[in-house]
Amino acid sequence: MYIEELLTEKKRVIVRKWFDLTIETYPEETRNFLKTPAEQSANPVAETIHSALQGLFNGIINKETTGTGVASYLDNVVRIRAIQDFTPTQAVGFIFGLKDVIREELMNDVRRHGMYEELMAVESGIDRMAAAAFDIYMRCREKIYDLRANEVRNWTYRILKQSNMLREHEGEGI
Amino acid sequence: MAKLPKPEELSKIDYKPPKTGCGWRETPVQFKEGMYCFGSRPKYLEEVGFPNAREWKPNEEDWKLPENWKDIILDGLKERLEKYRSFRLFMDICVRCGACADKCHFFIGSGDPKNMPVLRAELIRSVYRKYFTPGGKVFGQWAGARELTYDVLKEWWYYFYQCTECRRCSVFCPYGIDQAEITMIGRELLNLIGCNTDWIAGPVANCYRKGNHLGLEPHAIVSNLEYMIDDIEEITGIRVDPSFNRKGAEILFVTPSGDLFGDPGTYTCMGYLMLLHEIGIDYTWSTYASEGGNFGFFTSMEMAKRLNYKIYAEAKRLGVKWILGGECGHMWRVVHQFMDTWNGPADFLEEPVSPVTGTRFENAKTTKMVHIAEFTADLIKNGKIKLDPSRNDHLKVTFHDSCNTSRGMGILEEPRYIIKHVCNNFYDMSKNATREKTFCCGSGSGLNAGENMELRMRGGFPRANAVKEVKEQHGVNMLANICAIDRAVLPTLMDYWVPGVSVCGTHELVGNALVMKGEKKRTMDLRLETLPGMEDSEEEE
Structure with a gap:
């Protein structure tokens, strides 16, 4: 028996528990709303998180914990949490919740079959995802400051151009 | 929408009144950077004759309010309750069904419960109950009433400037309560004591x-x-x-x-x-x-x-x-x-x-x-x-x-x-x-x-x-x-x-x-960008 088989068998339960743990990071009065299934457009935060966690968990099962596919799922969640009321640790920390859930669900089987090394490999995959998530978080935060600067630039661009006060630098924009 | 309890849950109802002292009413607002606009500069308020023009910063303790700010706000509230029948109705008729709660884009995007339209309205409704309803005057917190304090005022400012007056919630409200109008009145009251934003003023x-x-x-x-x-x-x-x-x-x-x-x-x-x-x-x-x-x-x-x-x-x-x-x-x-x-x-x-x-x-x-x-x-x-x-x-x-x-x-x-x-x-x-x-x-x-x-x-x-x-x-x-x-x-x-x-x-x-009479062959759109398929035409010119 391989750990991937156990993970596949318990996929639904593990993703559900991981999702619940992630939703626990929101204020109490909000959790009920986030846990209620709805159309994507009616509850986009919950639906985006749920679908991303499923994608990330598939990555764990298929041993694909880096690369564009995983980065895209991470981006979907982290982009939201980067502008919500979270510290950097909280914003990306939801990933480690998967470790807790997997240990809770699989520990008996791991002991029985002596699959400690395989479990450690899975957990290393989760760590790699967490590291990538922090890069994405930083990019999102930097983007927020870019947006502020770009808006100011765009407001003044036309008037400066009209007044011939702009100097184009090759390859650097204005 | 509020969750419908199951029969077994209903049978376990605790009839003791809820605890006080730890709910949203007593939690002072925290000003978080990125979530609010700068306070209005005095020159802008002076130019249009708005009151209490002064330098102030929303995240500072002292907002430099007039001594009688509380009286100004409560008198202003009274005046508007008498002037706008709709406003008094909106203060009285909400049954907290929760239909509006998950319809606000700020609540959906932030997860902050105070962005639920019902709760945003409750910020002002709780004060209304305390000073303008017999139930609120007598029973206080038990009737959902609360004092107008400095913290409450700051909370108003923080959250009434987190509503875009878009009225999506009112589409779903069975009573047609217009949250935008509540926000408008909230902002009007804050303007009476010079609490505006620079971006608006x-x-x-x-x-x-x-x-x-x-x-x-x-x-x-x-x-x-x-x-x-x-x-x-x-x-x-x-x-x-x-x-x-x-x-x-x-x-x-x-x-x-x-x-x-x-x-x-x-x-x-x-x-x-x-x-x-x-x-x-x-x-x-x-x-x-x-x-x-x-x-x-x-x-x-x-x-x-x-x-x-x-x-x-x-x-x-x-x-x-x-x-x-x-x-x-x-x-x-x-x-x-x-x-x-x-x-x-x-x-x-x-x-x-x-x-x-x-x-x-x-x-x-x-x-x-x-x-x-x-x-x-x-x-x-x-x-x-x-x-x-x-x-x-x-x-x-x-x-x-x-x-x-x-x-x-x-x-x-x-x-x-x-x-x-x-x-x-x-x-x-x-x-x-x-x-x-x-x-x-x-x-x-x-x-x-x-x-x-x-x-x-x-x-x-x-x-x-x-x-x-x-x-x-x-x-x-x-x-x-x-x-x-x-x-x-x-x-x-x-x-x-x-x-x-x-x-x-x-x-x-x-x-x-738009095909204009006498126009030349279009090779560019209004952004002066070359239209697809017209790259050669531009070179010919």
């Missing part, structure tokens, strides 16, 4: 003194438009020749000043100039009534009325027959729902009739002001303009219903009708995110500042999410709208959430497709 003062939010003086308005006229000539070979402040013109054209200044609003403005030239109507611009928008609406009804007055005053001075208005959001809510009451009746104007089609705009019978989307849709319906939609074939377009024009006045079909005639690729977003259920841009009602960027990204997330869906399904790359604030803020929203989607006004698409 600045445009109000500019508009009061110079006629538009940006503070553009007459020569700057003319020079900006001339710059666009040069571009139009480069693109079409035709030099349009609008008039300014011309007495005796049939129609006065008023648009938000954002269209005169910032991209992509300027491209929309070029579309107006081209269309109005092509159909040859007798119209004039005004450099005095040079603002369709009304940031006064985000401070107090009285201020909004003062700023709005210039439009009718200018129409009277110039002796026009009626007024045509550009693409804007809250401008139209003001025109449609308030202008006639504040500054009407405009009996010196005539009921608008299109000089091209003869269509009588009965919906504008009292205000005498027609939205350009209605006007242009009528031109197309009557076959009065020649269009080549293939010039927009490089665009896959979706349409963002602006809150004020859709929920505020029911303009749902006209812009879609126009877009379908000027573009070949149009894809509507989800039914849950369009028309009367449209999601706000997240930056309306004066929240389009830079310092509150996190707030804007949260509030705009549901809208962006719906755009992302049509981008993934159909390859949408252009988000059209009929609102100047949308044109200013949606590019930023797209840049964060859905890169690759640009933003335009509907009349930019009209300008691209």
Whole structure:
């Protein structure tokens, strides 16, 4: 028996528990709303998180914990949490919740079959995802400051151009 | 919607009253950077005669309020309860069913419970109960009442400037409680003690003194438009020749000043100039009534009325027959729902009739002001303009219903009708995110500042999410709208959430497709970008 088989068998339960743990990071009065299934457009935060966690968990099962596919799922969640009321640790920390859930669900089987090394490999995959998530978080935060600067630039661009006060630098924009 | 308890849960109801001292009512607000705008500078308040002009910062302990601030607020609340029957009803009739709770874009995007419309209203409702209802006076917290304290006041300011007055929640409220009106009153009360934002107070003062939010003086308005006229000539070979402040013109054209200044609003403005030239109507611009928008609406009804007055005053001075208005959001809510009451009746104007089609705009019978989307849709319906939609074939377009024009006045079909005639690729977003259920841009009602960027990204997330869906399904790359604030803020929203989607006004698409008499072969769109398939033509020239 391989750990991937156990993970596949318990996929639904593990993703559900991981999702619940992630939703626990929101204020109490909000959790009920986030846990209620709805159309994507009616509850986009919950639906985006749920679908991303499923994608990330598939990555764990298929041993694909880096690369564009995983980065895209991470981006979907982290982009939201980067502008919500979270510290950097909280914003990306939801990933480690998967470790807790997997240990809770699989520990008996791991002991029985002596699959400690395989479990450690899975957990290393989760760590790699967490590291990538922090890069994405930083990019999102930097983007927020870019947006502020770009808006100011765009407001003044036309008037400066009209007044011939702009100097184009090759390859650097204005 | 509130969760329905199961029978076994109902049987376990605890009949003890809830604990007090740890709920939302007692939790003081924390000012988080990125979530609020700067406090208004004193000079702006002084210019329009607003009270308590002083330097202050929202995140500082001392807001430098007048000693009797509490009396001012409570007297103001009393006055408004007596003046507006709707406001008193909204204070009394909410049954906390929760239907509105998950409909607010700020709640959906932030997860902050105080962004639930019901709870945002409860911020002021709890104070109303304490001072104006027998139950609240006697039972206090047990009746959901609370004292008006310094912390409560700060909480009001923080959360009434986290509502864009979009009214999506009111669509779902079984009683029709209009949260936007509660926010408006909340902001009015805060203005009584000088608690405004710089981003709102600045445009109000500019508009009061110079006629538009940006503070553009007459020569700057003319020079900006001339710059666009040069571009139009480069693109079409035709030099349009609008008039300014011309007495005796049939129609006065008023648009938000954002269209005169910032991209992509300027491209929309070029579309107006081209269309109005092509159909040859007798119209004039005004450099005095040079603002369709009304940031006064985000401070107090009285201020909004003062700023709005210039439009009718200018129409009277110039002796026009009626007024045509550009693409804007809250401008139209003001025109449609308030202008006639504040500054009407405009009996010196005539009921608008299109000089091209003869269509009588009965919906504008009292205000005498027609939205350009209605006007242009009528031109197309009557076959009065020649269009080549293939010039927009490089665009896959979706349409963002602006809150004020859709929920505020029911303009749902006209812009879609126009877009379908000027573009070949149009894809509507989800039914849950369009028309009367449209999601706000997240930056309306004066929240389009830079310092509150996190707030804007949260509030705009549901809208962006719906755009992302049509981008993934159909390859949408252009988000059209009929609102100047949308044109200013949606590019930023797209840049964060859905890169690759640009933003335009509907009349930019009209300008691209419009076949003008005597024009040269088009090789560029209104952004001076080469039209696909025309690369060789440019080289030949």
